Amino acid sequence: MTKKDDAQAARLERARSIGLFRYMLIREAADLTLSGRQRGALVRKLAGMPHTDPDGRTIRITRWTIDRWISEWRRGGFDALVPSPRQSQPRTPPEVFELAQALKKENPSRSAAQIRRILSAQHGWAPDERTIQRMFVREGLTSLQTPKEPAIFGRFEADRPNEIWTGDALHGPRIGGRKTYLFAFVDDHSRAVVGHRWGFAEDTVRLAAALRPALAARGVPEYVYVDNGSAFVDSWLLRACAKLGIKLVHSQPGRPQGRGKIERFFRTVTGEFTVEIASGDGEPGRQVQDLAEMNRLFTAWVENVYHRRGHSETGLAPLARWMEGAPFPVPAPADLAEAFRWSEHRTVSKTGLVSLHGNRYQVDPALVGRRVELVFDPFDLTFLRVRADGQDAGTALPFQISRHSHPKARPEVPAEEPKPTTGIDYLGLIDALHTAELADKVNYSALGWATAPPTVDLTGEAPTSPPFSRGPA
Structure with missing residues (x-):
């Protein structure tokens, strides 16, 4: 692939990331069940708060832009939110930003408006004031501000089942010498475990094995709240959520608030389930033979123990509280297959x-x-x-066709291909050759024989020997 193709691919990937950012921003306000008054309130709320764009910059979006994105999404779906690859590239040359940073460091009292005037006088052109201000925030060049009081977080709970699912991964015991991982999703309102899967890898394939059956059996949530692990930020998960109309939310680094429910569930798993699994030969507990048995045992524990007893915080059994909102519509099999x-x-x-x-x-x-x-x-x-x-x-x-599966789609137990055999003993051939060369190099004259060593008759008769080649007496 040429450099031109690489640049084009990079532009296309950036355009798709912008489309995902726009979709995640408008998804709640684009809900068709909202009235015009409710939608207007949500749009004004979104326009009044800062957002982090795909480049990590803090930006603000006007309400007119949000309304336009909602109209485009209704007309053409997710693809309508993806900009042209040519339009997704930064328009401000990097050298202009570098000069703006130097001017700010030279005199921290200079405002973005003042630096814009200087750039315009120097080059005859300058980016707008808001672009310069966002760059200052991104690079940490804003003026010192009064430290904020530490945030106080209260208890939060979703208003109804299937409003928010929280997902995470737990490192589990070893099976057959291999480490296991549990992907699980917990309904925030009821604390019910809507999806789970034990596997030998913490990757997107095992994550899909937990999430896809959950969506097929439990319905589609409005939000999925996850952390920033590699499996949860993969483009596959973003695509699946966008196709099903799910708003994917990632917790901010260093601010894990809202993840306490699934962490509490994992502590319960560790204290009640994995503690009973033997981690090796001779260890107390159940000797699990394979992943199929591990997942079967875990399903039995979730459905018959965890789901049926009262939760310490809600006072109700998780499954019973989740069923209060049933029935939930489930996606069509064809739509689910397309999303995954x-x-x-x-x-x-x-x-x-x-x-x-x-x-x-x-x-x-x-x-x-x-x-x-x-x-x-x-x-x-x-x-x-x-x-x-x-x-x-x-x-x-x-x-x-030389490969039938994607390199990342690794099965739990790789198939052992039969090794081809030719019947050729390479080392035996080398040994025979070496023995023959040694035999050819024997100096029979030094041993006292004229031609060859005496022959030995294994029948027991007297051996015959060639005449000795004697020297002078």
Whole structure:
């Protein structure tokens, strides 16, 4: 891939991250069940607070911009929120920002407006005042302010079931010498465990194994609240939530408030479930043979013990409190399957082929030279859907397949491929060759024989020997 292709891919990924940021910002205000008055109040609230954009900058969004994003989302869905890749690049040259920083450090009393005047006088052009101010905040160049009082956090609880699901991962005991991890999601209102899965890796595949059955059986929550672990910030999870209309919220680093319920649940798991699992031979507890048994035992404990006893804070059994809001609509199987597919972007070659992790596929010749999105099941790379500019563009026909699953889609127990055998004993061949060379190098003259050593008759008769080659007496 050329540098031009790399730059184009980077622009496209940035455009998608901007689209996800816009979607997560407007999702609550775009709810069709809200009245005009309620929506207006939410939009004014969003416009009055700062937000962190995909570049980590603190920005503010006007209410007119938020209204426009809501209209675009209703008209064209998530793809309508993704800007053109050309428009997603920063417009201010980095050297202008560097000069603005130098001017601020030179005299911290200079305001953003004053620095804008200086830049305009120096270069004949300058970014707007708000852009310079955001840069100062991002780089920590704002004037010293009076320290804020420490925040006081009260108790919080969702108003109804399936409003907020909180997800996290727990490091568990070893099975067969391998460390296990538990992905779990807890309903904030009822404390019911809506989804869980034990696995041998803390990755997106095991996270999907916990979340997908939960959505199919328990319904779709309004919010999913997770931390900033690698599995929870993967683009796959962002895509799945966007497709299902879930607002994904990440806790701020160093501010884990709101995660206490699932941490309390994990303490219960550690004190009541994993404590009964033997971590090795000779250890007290249940000797678990494999993950299937581990997940079966955990499901039995959750459904028959945890879900049925009164919770110490709510006073009600978690499952009974969750059922107070039932029934909950569940997504259609086709929609759920589409949400949990992965996607990657590739450029179609001049021959109408695209490459994906060593495989090559034939696509519509009309797509030659265009950047397309490949949508696929990570465990089956033989079937790919093609999307161009957000529209379906058919399927990608396998042309050359060398890998059947995505590199990140690692199974729990890798299949052991039979090792090919040829019957050739390489070391035996080397040993025979070495023995033959030693035999050829024996100096029979030094041993006193003229030609060869005496022969030995194993029948017991007298041996015959060649005449000795004697020297002078």
